[in-house]
Amino acid sequence: MASSRSIRFKITALLVIPLLSLAALWIFGAAVTTRESANLLSVSALYDNIGRPAEDLTIALQHEHVLSAEYLGARSQRNRDALIEQRQRTDEYRERMRRLALGPDAQQALSTPAMRTGFADAMAAMDRLDATRSAVDVGSVDLPALTREFAKFSDAMQRLVTSMSVVNDVSIQQRTRGLIAMAYSKEFLTRERALASGALIAGRTMHPTERRLFARLVTTRRFLFDQALTELPAGVREPFATLAASGSFHRLTAMEDALLAGPGLEYSHEQLRSITDEVDGSYQRTLTQAGETLVAAARPMAVGSFVRAGIAGVLGLLAVVTSLIVAVRVGSGLSRELRELRNSATDLAGVRLPRLIDRLRRGEQVDADAEAPPITVRSTTTEVRDVGTAFGTVQRTAVHSAAEQARVRDTSGKVLRNLARRNQTLLQAQLKVLDGLQRSVEDPDILRELFRVDHLTTRMRRHAEGLVVLAGGNPGRTYRDDVAAIDALRAAVAEVEDYTRVRVLPMPNVTIARDAAADVIHLCAELVENATRFSPAATDVTVRGELVARGLAVEIEDRGLGLTDEEQWALNAKLSSPPEFDPTETDRLGLHVVARLAARHDIRVELRASAYGGTTAIVLLPDSLTTVHRADTTRPPIRALTPVPTPDARTSVPARLPAPDPGAETSDPTPLPDPETQASGPAHLPGKAPKPGDAAPDPSSPSESSDSPDSSGSAGSTGSPGGGLPRRVRKKSPAAQPQWERPGTPEERSPEEARALLSSLQSGWRRGRAAGEQDGEEV
Incomplete structure (x- = not known):
């Protein structure tokens, strides 16, 4: 708590707390003295009203206690009448006390909680x-x-009187304590008198229980009387000593x-x-006289106490005020000096150093010495000047360290980008080699293994591009033409390890800008890879697209365990505002890449909970990156950029168009239908290979177009001699515009086109095998 306070507050607390403590002690002493003086002055009101x-x-x-005991022993009408008369007097005194005690003077005189509690207990006892x-x-x-019941009433009244006599004056306290002890002694005399009267009036001796109680009462009375006699001062002791030496008191002792x-x-x-009435009367007269004397002596003592309290209060106030003035002057000067030092340090930490780091991050050349001028503090305190000098040293060290860290970070980024680009060059060369092998080999088993190597190489290229993105560079892979959305998503799926579990649903007739197509493919590939990695192997990952008001929305949905609300919030925050990459943070590097690519093209990526319990990644491509084409716009045949599954794979990418039959003489690719036509065709369920004829209806099938002038090929493909593999034009994007005339000579295909063509070939082989197995079973 204290660490969040300001310097001014701490200096003020350092100086003010001792002053407040001194003031509190002064106030406490003055209050106690004044309260005790007021209690002394209120003794007269307490005595008269309570x-x-x-x-x-x-x-x-x-008296009622004694008469009640006599009535229990005699049970005569005379005792009954005397008891009723005494009860009436008791009730009168009770109502008089209640009326006076509840008056404003008496309530004001009850100034302490002990007094108010004692009064409430006495009234509650009287109600019983x-x-x-x-x-x-x-x-x-x-x-x-009966003795115990009446003892409760008398004890409550004695406690009330005791609470009203608590004062700090030694002489009055001594007198009060002695008189209270004498009053208790008289009360025990009444109890033993009532117990003996009840037995004697009945003409019997006391029972053993009564005799033991009588012995305790006599012993207690004598002890209290002797103790009070020794505690009373000389002026108050003489009347009680005279009572103890009287003949009636000796007769009482002999009878006991x-x-x-x-x-x-x-x-x-x-x-x-006769004996007890005489002693009881002398007892009461002596107590009443001593009480009145005590009340009369309290007023002059209270006046003297007030005078002493006033003098002490004035002197204490002068001391507090003087200390406060000195402390404020010293504390204000020190607080001002420290505030200036704090402002200089705050300006360094909050303004100059962050601004310097931003400039260094942008690659600007900065003079560290000029950006770190010395901190000067106008101070008369040696320690404050030393702290200012130390802050200046810290400032220079921080600025030089920030410059050095920025230089090291920039150098590290350049090294990582250089290494990544070298890997890209090698992987691109490897893809070209694989492309040549795929064009020269016709054995299906060898082609299958080559495709696996091609697929691994493609994934390695994506990881190399991700390293370039994390290092702050541009992957450098671009397309010459806009790419269809369906082709871009299929290309993204082809770069995923577990691509056979991914279902790409029909997409709108939308193309993606060529400058952003490679980054969009990379972004979607990272999200699809993440979906397949964090979901069970027996489930599918669905990719769907839909035109919305602000562009093209692509949803990538898995059926895994999902994310907690805290994890989802943290990942969405990272995707919306990518932080600076920390090399020590090795988890979920793909999301760092996604965040960088999305920020580069103003793409919005958000993770949400899926209805299947997993996670749905929503990618919103803005209008600036997409172009919507009418449904009736003539489109060239587009090859499906879907990777070839392994023989033990359970399915190809859903809704993939059927590839050409391996035994067919033509090598033209299957034309991609328009989205509306494709959506109306039957979608292939996972785990079931489509049968021949299951493909969506196409306005121009290969058989119908074989006789036309345009059936010679598309996108630079040409039939190879002897029914070999088709040829593709190198560096053509998956969504390249068709060439409606067959070129004179075959052109070199790009690795992407070769991979897409092999995917279509192997899909056809799998359908053929499935059809053959079914025909064999039917036979």
Whole structure:
């Protein structure tokens, strides 16, 4: 997170965070002091609105506790009447406390969460008082359970009082803690008094459970009284010491010892009430007097605390402001110097260096020293000047390195292009040699093997051209005339290893510009190769074309496993905007070639998911590269540039026209029908060789044209002596315009024409063998 911040932000954070910490400490100290002073000032409001009503309610609950225990023991009407009267007084005190505590003064005085929580718990405990009263009325509770129930009410009230007495003044805190302990001691006196009264009024001794509870109550009361007496300051301790030395207190102690030692029947209920009423009254008067004294002493202490807090706050504020001014001046200067240094470095990395690299990539001559002037920073800080000098050194090194890398990259590209062109020259010579062998050999087996070598050589030539494209060059293979789309796609299929799985469907009557025909064939060959490689061997790859509003759309569809959405998105991004070729990236080099060729001719290539689960590559050839011909335009016979399948291949390219019979005397190629006529003919299914007569109807069949003046040949082909192989004109494109007059002498054929002719011958041989096998089976 911090690494994405600006220099100004980091400098500001470096200076401001300590200042904020100091300011936070000052604010915290002032707030605490002010809050404690306010708490001291609000002691009077708390005592009048909550403390005094809570004290009165606690006394009423203690009396109701004793009367409820006596009613459980005697079950007399007199005790019942006294209990009902006390309950009414308790309810009055409860409503008075609720009314005063919910007033605005009391709610404002409840300034801390502990106070508000204690008040809510006390009110919730008071709401459960009616359930306890019902249990007493029906007699479903015994004396120990009654003691525990009333203890919940008293404990809630004591917690409320404790939460209101939390202050940081040592003297007040000491007094408050001692008085709270004394109030708890009085509460335990009420509990042991109620337990003993319930047993004595019934004229019985306490049960073992009651006696154990009574012993705990007596022990706790005495402990709390002694502890509070030692914690109280001298001015507050004397009234409680006088109480402890009184005769009534000693009689209470003697009675407790007697009840603990034996049955305790020597004390009557009236004696118990007399002793405990006297001690309880003295207890309560002493507590009330000490509480009022404490509240009266809190106001002057609060005023003094306010004065001290104000002085400390002013001094702290002056210190914070002074530190802030000094820090801002120092930080602003340093931030300005670093900002200038950052701007210089940003200009180098984002403007000058990329511009220099682009110029070097375009082959321009660049003066590295002139493009890397020294970085100057106006700074009074030694370290900042040193950093500026270091950036200048880095700048010069980066510029020289970029120039050297550009030179090395250009040299490497030239070496790769040179090697690739040498391979092209050798492969072209090899194709010529193979062409001569194919024209001189008539043995079908030897021709089949020659075609395999020819096919491998053609693929090697395509890979050599791909290397030239990746190295930034132009393959150099061009055609003298525009090429028909169907011929271009068949030529592309012929350059693929697994060509027998490819089905080329009928195409519109469209020709491709001669300047782009070779690159289009190469592009489609790479996509078809990719489709056959990444799909099962038992499936077909379909190639179809269709005229669209913006040109000719060619779809190459496979039935493989397809691509994930992430892979498809990444490949489409690479095809639409080809990145600079990285020699270390060896996967899918064909797509790099496709992207380069598509960008060169403004061809759009996109990969999409196929309905068969595979991938469909859509190639959109723009109008500038295609020419649409009318369906009735006279076209010369075009040889199908489809490679010859091996004997064990399962099919030829789909929708391929039937080749001439090897035993026929004529060597004229089969004319290619118009797209509309071809589309109406039966398409050959994969895996089934077409029978003689399955070809699409043609306006001018070879038999009909043999007697005409134009039946002597096309595209420079001529019959060889003795029914030999046909001859072709060298360097003629697959879509070359026909020559309607037979030349006087046979012309040399190009390797592409020889390969296409051999493909047609071998297709005819396969159909003949298939027909012969079927006739034999029928016999």
